[in-house]
Amino acid sequence: MIPASRPVRDSYAETTHLVLPNDTNTLGNLFGGRLLEWLDINSAISSHRHSKRAVVTIAVNNVSFDRPIRLGDFVTIRSHVSRAFGTSMEVWSDVWVEDQQTGEKIPCNSAMYTFVAVDNTGHPIKVPTALPESEEEKVRFEGALRRRQLRLILAGKMKPNEATELKRLFE
Numbered sequence: 001m002i003p004a005s006r007p008v009r010d011s012y013a014e015t016t017h018l019v020l021p022n023d024t025n026t027l028g029n030l031f032g033g034r035l036l037e038w039l040d041i042n043s044a045i046s047s048h049r050h051s052k053r054a055v056v057t058i059a060v061n062n063v064s065f066d067r068p069i070r071l072g073d074f075v076t077i078r079s080h081v082s083r084a085f086g087t088s089m090e091v092w093s094d095v096w097v098e099d100q101q102t103g104e105k106i107p108c109n110s111a112m113y114t115f116v117a118v119d120n121t122g123h124p125i126k127v128p129t130a131l132p133e134s135e136e137e138k139v140r141f142e143g144a145l146r147r148r149q150l151r152l153i154l155a156g157k158m159k160p161n162e163a164t165e166l167k168r169l170f171e
Contacts, residue, residue, distance in 0.1 A: 005130070013042050016076045016098075028070055029069060029070060032063075035063075039111045042078075043115065047115035050130065055116065063112075066110075083145070084127045086126060087116050091129060092110070107117075120149075
């Protein structure tokens with residue numbers, strides 16, 4: 001039986017990578033595709049921890065490349081389920097580069113992915129709701145419904161007049 005809800009903190013996943021020469025372009029910067037791969041894996045772990053099920057990526061909703069990541073950098077990715085909707089989960093990931101002299105983590109990227117939990121035959125299956133606790137988790141949770149409605153409108157799966165949360169922004 002699937003629990004009714006699970007704390008967001010149970011879905012946190014963190015990985016650290018060393019940027020090696022085969023991860024970089026000719027300018028010595030991390031390939032965007034390599035970062036997307038690392039984000040997808042980390043986000044999948046978060047969504048699996050939340051749902052306790054196999055998960056599949058259904059959308060890369062947003063990725064920002066705010067600063068270059070260089071050869072030799074330590075890259076830390078921290079992901080968590082920001083909100084769950086029936087069978088799908090929005091996963092938020094933050095990316096930092098570590099200053100190797102001071103240990104300071106410098107924010108450089110963020111991303112949002114959507115995953116769906118599936119059963120053994122690959123069909124979508126219900127997931128627990130997510131319970132935010134920290135202020136950051138609550139802010140991301142609150143914005144997730146608007147982001148979901150926008151994604152559904154852009155995909156042609158929802159009519160704009162049905163987007164109740166988005167309409168509230170303009171009232």
